[in-house]
Amino acid sequence: MGLLSHFILGLVVAVLVAYFMSIKKNGGSSVVSDIKKEYDYIIVGGGSAGAVLASRLSEKDDVTILLLEAGGEETENPLYHVPAGCFVLQKTEADWGYYTEPQKFSHFGLKGNRSYWPRGKVLGGTSILNCMVYNRGSRYDYDNWASQGCTGWAYDDVLSYFLKSEDILIPTLKDSKFHNTGGYLGVSHARVTPFVDYYLKAAKELGFKIVDYNGEEFEGFGETQFTIRNGERSSTSKAFLRPVMHRQNLQVSSHSSVVKVIIEKQVAVGVEMVRGGRKYQIYASKEVILSAGAIGSPQILMLSGIGPKPHLDELGIPVIADLPVGENLQDHLMFGVTTGINITGSFTENAVSSWWTYVQYFLFGTGYLSSSFLEVVAHVQTERDKEFKSAPDIQLFFLSGVPNKDLIGLRDDVKNETRSKLPDEGLHGIVGLLHPKSRGTIRLRSRNPFDPPIIDPNYLAEEDDVKTFIRGFRVMEKYLATKTMQKIGVTLDLLNFKLCGGHEFLSDVFVECLIRHNAVTMYHPTSTYKMGSPKDPSTVVDPQLRVKGIGKLRVVDASVMPDVTSGNTNAPTIMIAEKAADMILER
Ligand SMILES: Cc1cc2nc3c(=O)[nH]c(=O)nc-3n(C[C@H](O)[C@H](O)[C@H](O)COP(=O)(O)OP(=O)(O)OC[C@H]3O[C@@H](n4cnc5c(N)ncnc54)[C@H](O)[C@@H]3O)c2cc1C
Ligand SMILES: *[C@@H]1O[C@H](CO)[C@@H](O)[C@H](O)[C@H]1NC(C)=O
Ligand SMILES: *[C@@H]1O[C@H](CO)[C@@H](O)[C@H](O)[C@H]1NC(C)=O
Ligand SMILES: *[C@@H]1O[C@H](CO)[C@@H](O)[C@H](O)[C@H]1NC(C)=O
Numbered sequence: 001m002g003l004l005s006h007f008i009l010g011l012v013v014a015v016l017v018a019y020f021m022s023i024k025k026n027g028g029s030s031v032v033s034d035i036k037k038e039y040d041y042i043i044v045g046g047g048s049a050g051a052v053l054a055s056r057l058s059e060k061d062d063v064t065i066l067l068l069e070a071g072g073e074e075t076e077n078p079l080y081h082v083p084a085g086c087f088v089l090q091k092t093e094a095d096w097g098y099y100t101e102p103q104k105f106s107h108f109g110l111k112g113n114r115s116y117w118p119r120g121k122v123l124g125g126t127s128i129l130n131c132m133v134y135n136r137g138s139r140y141d142y143d144n145w146a147s148q149g150c151t152g153w154a155y156d157d158v159l160s161y162f163l164k165s166e167d168i169l170i171p172t173l174k175d176s177k178f179h180n181t182g183g184y185l186g187v188s189h190a191r192v193t194p195f196v197d198y199y200l201k202a203a204k205e206l207g208f209k210i211v212d213y214n215g216e217e218f219e220g221f222g223e224t225q226f227t228i229r230n231g232e233r234s235s236t237s238k239a240f241l242r243p244v245m246h247r248q249n250l251q252v253s254s255h256s257s258v259v260k261v262i263i264e265k266q267v268a269v270g271v272e273m274v275r276g277g278r279k280y281q282i283y284a285s286k287e288v289i290l291s292a293g294a295i296g297s298p299q300i301l302m303l304s305g306i307g308p309k310p311h312l313d314e315l316g317i318p319v320i321a322d323l324p325v326g327e328n329l330q331d332h333l334m335f336g337v338t339t340g341i342n343i344t345g346s347f348t349e350n351a352v353s354s355w356w357t358y359v360q361y362f363l364f365g366t367g368y369l370s371s372s373f374l375e376v377v378a379h380v381q382t383e384r385d386k387e388f389k390s391a392p393d394i395q396l397f398f399l400s401g402v403p404n405k406d407l408i409g410l411r412d413d414v415k416n417e418t419r420s421k422l423p424d425e426g427l428h429g430i431v432g433l434l435h436p437k438s439r440g441t442i443r444l445r446s447r448n449p450f451d452p453p454i455i456d457p458n459y460l461a462e463e464d465d466v467k468t469f470i471r472g473f474r475v476m477e478k479y480l481a482t483k484t485m486q487k488i489g490v491t492l493d494l495l496n497f498k499l500c501g502g503h504e505f506l507s508d509v510f511v512e513c514l515i516r517h518n519a520v521t522m523y524h525p526t527s528t529y530k531m532g533s534p535k536d537p538s539t540v541v542d543p544q545l546r547v548k549g550i551g552k553l554r555v556v557d558a559s560v561m562p563d564v565t566s567g568n569t570n571a572p573t574i575m576i577a578e579k580a581a582d583m584i585l586e587r
Helices: 003-025 048-057 083-087 139-147 155-165 195-205 236-244 293-303 309-315 349-353 355-364 412-421 463-480 483-487 508-518 570-584
Strands: 038-044 065-068 166-168 185-187 220-223 250-253 257-264 267-275 278-290 333-340 374-380 394-399 426-433 441-443 454-456 553-555
Touching: 038 048, 038 267, 038 293, 048 065, 048 236, 048 570, 139 155, 155 166, 155 570, 185 236, 195 220, 195 374, 195 483, 257 278, 257 293, 278 293, 278 570, 293 441, 333 463, 333 508, 349 355, 394 463, 426 463, 463 508
Parallel strands: 038 065, 038 278, 065 250, 166 185, 278 553
Antiparallel strands: 220 374, 257 267, 267 278, 333 426, 374 394, 394 426, 441 454
């Protein structure tokens, strides 16, 4: 039996208790079956951004809001609240389950040269599937956005919105001016294994600083901060939406798929939605706001006639605004190094399925079920880059266990080779490419809104990306060779794959071969309707997130980022929604 099946067994028990915990905490509900003909605001998609937006807009009690979500409610499955669930929720009903197109420059070790792109399909969206790392990114990310024409989005402008959401639960950070208490979003450490001390000691050995990466200094190593409160996932539905579900001016409709925006004379007046096989037209007197995520929103925009003219022409969709929707797709790519170790305490089958683990979780909300095991994170600048000022180009993660390789869709022969070598106790060092130069696209497959779009991230098309990746790998290599890591028995032996055996072990070409075969998505697609100056032909939305040339239509989610941030994308997406709410209500 694999790690995955033990995990599921264990979680069955977790489910029961978590279930009672969640019933207790649910407030009233404004999930409705009867939808009115008109609202002031219609929000499409209740994910990381949409749930936050619905919560904030409904604070104003003289406006009415309808939130439409294609998936079900997050209260339906207690597993959605258990942090360790992040490894078992993919390919369930809460996941859209996309695949990329076969890649020309990467994914050679994956089935059909495609990677699997999970995306949340449930209230809370991808904040239900994610691994809960709380990471705002580098201040230079936002300063770069501002210098590209995103007026009002420099670091000093957005910091207050990060703070607004936050309820920091880490005692040593409570007094930091970079953190806040009392917000909706619980942020805590989730230290489970004894490895954290080793990770940080090895970092110091190499001369890295130990930092609060959401504070003054981003570069260096730090114990990971998670969107976890009392051992439960702080999804945006649970954190922001449930506490306000009783509001009379907020209605939520689940299992409701929006198929297009209704546009009259260049003004968005409502949406067309399908629920239970029936089509509805619902009108918005003030605004339609798309928060359907990096794949859903471009799809809806293009189906509504907003997109690149040649592509829409090809499909026979009348063009309402010729804008580069679906261009500029960016994603972080990651490559993992698995190694055995000779100390105990990692996230193993036995540890996860032991009775003590359940007792600990149910009674105290701690232990192996209360974490996603990415216990330490680092941000490293491998080469000073003028373009990005001082934003790091590489992220490292230290996962205190041996992950299940089935999740990434390896080719059978590669999977077999890996499997036969996997240790029980081990750790997994991840190298992530933060600022890819390669750009991909999202296009419609057809005019059918239920057809998944064509996703082509075009990973590693640019040679520079491979070079940066190799530099990142070298940092990991040095790190794993530190005295501290050697003392716990770390080796690079498992990397000796047959598939790259034609090259000298660990030479640059060997590492490039590994990366082009086995690097996979870090699940952070963004930037397909980038924000910026309306005069810039590469932008789709202005700094108020209004779609250019169309009245009363905004897009508020991860893909308005002109460039992906230097870290995980959930916290920045929540920040975008917080700021958008103030812009929409003109607060
Ligand atoms: C496996 C995984 C792990 C991750 N780990 C982390 C992490 O540790 N830390 C981190 O910061 N980030 C992480 N991320 C990324 C992060 O969660 C996302 O960037 C973020 O949630 C995106 O938010 P969003 O609001 O743009 O989209 P989403 O949260 O995906 O929301 C979009 C919502 O719109 C709905 N929708 C789509 N189409 C329609 C339609 N036509 N009609 C109605 N509703 C629709 C969807 O069902 C969904 O609920 C991870 C992602 C994945 C997949
Ligand atoms: C995958 O990539 C390999 C190496 O470039 C190529 O030989 C193979 O034909 C590709 N397969 C698919 C399905 O694209
Ligand atoms: C992989 O292993 C399985 C199970 O042992 C076996 O049936 C299959 O033929 C192997 N596939 C390849 C390509 O080696
Ligand atoms: C672990 O392995 C290293 C390297 O082989 C060795 O020096 C160390 O003593 C071992 N520690 C234990 C506890 O076995």
